Amino acid sequence: MTQFNLAPESDSEVSRGRWSSRLAFILAATGSAVGLGNIWKFPYVTGENGGGAFVLVYLLCIAIIGVPIMMAEVFVGRSGRHNPIASMRLVAVRNLSSPAWRISAIIGMIAAFAILSFYSVIGGWAASYIGHAAMGDFTGGTADSIGGLFSALLASPGQLLAWHTLFMALVVVVVSCGLKGGLERAVTILMPALFLLLIITVGYATTTGHFGEAVSFLFTPDFGALTINGVLIALGHAFFTLSLGMAIMMAYGSYLGRDVAIGRTAVSIALMDTVVALLAGLAIFPVVFANGLEAGAGPGLIFQTLPLAFGNMPMGSLFGALFFILLLFAAWTSGISLLEPVVEWVEENTSMGRSGSAIVVGVLCWLLGVASILSLNLWSDVAPLAMFERFEGKTIFDLLDFFTANILLPLSGLLTAIFVGWFVARESLKADLDLSDGTFAVWLTLLRFVTPVAVVIVFIYNLLA
Ligand code: PFF
Numbered sequence: 001m002t003q004f005n006l007a008p009e010s011d012s013e014v015s016r017g018r019w020s021s022r023l024a025f026i027l028a029a030t031g032s033a034v035g036l037g038n039i040w041k042f043p044y045v046t047g048e049n050g051g052g053a054f055v056l057v058y059l060l061c062i063a064i065i066g067v068p069i070m071m072a073e074v075f076v077g078r079s080g081r082h083n084p085i086a087s088m089r090l091v092a093v094r095n096l097s098s099p100a101w102r103i104s105a106i107i108g109m110i111a112a113f114a115i116l117s118f119y120s121v122i123g124g125w126a127a128s129y130i131g132h133a134a135m136g137d138f139t140g141g142t143a144d145s146i147g148g149l150f151s152a153l154l155a156s157p158g159q160l161l162a163w164h165t166l167f168m169a170l171v172v173v174v175v176s177c178g179l180k181g182g183l184e185r186a187v188t189i190l191m192p193a194l195f196l197l198l199i200i201t202v203g204y205a206t207t208t209g210h211f212g213e214a215v216s217f218l219f220t221p222d223f224g225a226l227t228i229n230g231v232l233i234a235l236g237h238a239f240f241t242l243s244l245g246m247a248i249m250m251a252y253g254s255y256l257g258r259d260v261a262i263g264r265t266a267v268s269i270a271l272m273d274t275v276v277a278l279l280a281g282l283a284i285f286p287v288v289f290a291n292g293l294e295a296g297a298g299p300g301l302i303f304q305t306l307p308l309a310f311g312n313m314p315m316g317s318l319f320g321a322l323f324f325i326l327l328l329f330a331a332w333t334s335g336i337s338l339l340e341p342v343v344e345w346v347e348e349n350t351s352m353g354r355s356g357s358a359i360v361v362g363v364l365c366w367l368l369g370v371a372s373i374l375s376l377n378l379w380s381d382v383a384p385l386a387m388f389e390r391f392e393g394k395t396i397f398d399l400l401d402f403f404t405a406n407i408l409l410p411l412s413g414l415l416t417a418i419f420v421g422w423f424v425a426r427e428s429l430k431a432d433l434d435l436s437d438g439t440f441a442v443w444l445t446l447l448r449f450v451t452p453v454a455v456v457i458v459f460i461y462n463l464l465a
C-alpha cells in the first residue's frame with residue numbers, strides 16, 4: 001500500500017505539476033464545466049421539463065449546492081495533492097476519520113468513466129456537424145430536411161462509431177501528453193471564442209421574432225409544469241454541468257497553488273458556466289418557436305434547431321462550421337477532464353505510465369461507448385431495466401445518463417459535503433479557504449445542512465414517486 005506523508009505539505013515540497021496561474025486553473029476548470037452539458041443538455045432538459053420553473057430550481061441548485069461542493073472538492077484536492085481517491089483518504093486520515101471516505105471519490109471516478117463513454121458519442125455528433133455545416137448542408141434547410149440529417153446520423157452505427165473513435169482519440173492524446181501544456185493553451189483561446197460565437201447566435205435569435213417568447217419560456221416559472229422528477233434532474237444537471245461529484249475538481253485542485261482563493265475562484269467558474277448555459281437557451285429556443293419545433297424534443301434539440309438558424313442566416317455555413325468546431329472543443333476540454341482523474345489514479349497505482357494508462361482507460365471507455373451507439377439504432381429496443389415500470393423503454397444510453405447524472409453524482413457530492421462539512425477540522429478549512437468569517441459561516445452551513453438535506457429529500461421523494 002502507498003505510504004503517505006501525513007504532514008501538510010508546503011508548496012516547495014511538492015513535486016507534482018502545478019497550474020501556471022490562477023487564471024490557468026479557472027480556465028481549465030471552466031473548460032471542464034462548460035461543455036455539452038451547457039449547450040446540448042441544458043436546453044433540452046429545460047425543454048423537456050417545461051422551462052422557467054426548472055431553470056429556477058437549477059439556478060438555486062447551482063448557487064446553494066453546486067458552489068459549496070465545488071469549494072469542498074477543490075479543497076480536498078489541494079490538501080491531498082494526489083489522485084482523488086488517495087487525496088480523500090489522506091485528508092480523512094489526517095483528520096482522524098475513516099479512510100473509507102474515499103468511497104466518494106471512487107463513486108465519482110466510476111461516474112466519470114461511464115459519462116465519458118456516452119459523452120464521446122455526443123462529442124462525435126458535434127464533430128460530424130462541422131462537415132455538414134461547412135459543406136452547406138443546412139443552407140435553406142427546413143425543419144424536416146434538417147431533422148432528416150440527424151435521424152440519418154443516429155441510424156448509422158458505422159458513422160457514429162467513426163466519430164466516437166475520433167473524439168475518444170482526441171481526448172486520449174491530450175491526456176497522455178500530460179495536463180499542462182496543451183490543455184492550458186487550448187482553453188485560453190477556445191473559451192473566449194466560444195463566448196463570442198454564442199453571442200453571435202443569440203444575436204441571430206433576436207431576429208427570429210420569437211425572442212420574447214423564449215425569454216418568457218426560460219424565465220417565467222410555471223410550477224405546474226415541474227415534476228418531482230424534474231427537480232431531481234435539475235439537481236443532477238447542476239452537478240453535471242459544474243463537473244461535480246466526479247472527482248474532477250479534486251484532480252484539478254491537486255495541481256492548484258496555495259495562494260489561490262478557492263471561494264472566489266469557484267464562484268467565477270460557476271458564473272461563467274451558468275452564463276453559457278443561459279446564452280445557449282437564448283440562442284436555441286427562439287429558433288425552436290419560430291419554426292414550430294418541439295421544445296421537448298430531447299437530446300436531438302440543438303442538432304435540429306441551430307442548423308436551421310445557420311441554414312437561414314447570411315454566411316451561415318461559415319458560422320455554423322465555426323460553431324460546431326467550438327462545440328467540439330468545449331466537449332473536448334470536458335472530455336479531457338473526465339478521463340484525467342481515472343488516468344491519474346491508474347498511473348499512480350500501476351507501472352503503465354501516463355500514456356499507457358491513458359490508452360488503456362480510453363479503450364475501455366470507448367468499448368462502453370459502443371453500447372450507447374448501438375442503443376441509438378440496432379439495440380434501440382433493448383431496455384435492460386424494463387421490468388421496472390419507470391425504466392420501461394429506456395435504452396442503455398438513457399440508463400447510463402440517468403444513473404450517472406441523477407444518482408452517482410449527487411451521491412458522491414453528498415458524501416464529500418458530509419465529510420468536509422463535518423469531519424475536517426474547522427481551522428484547516430478556514431486557513432485553506434481564506435474566506436471572511438461571515439462567508440465562511442454561510443459556506444459551512446450550506447455544506448453541513450442545506451446540501452445533505454436537499455440531496456436526501458430529493459432522493460427520497462424520487463424513490464417514492
Ligand atoms: N461539465 C461538462 C458539461 O457540462 O458538459 C460535462 C462534464 C465534464 C461532466 C466533466 C462531468 C465532468 F466531470
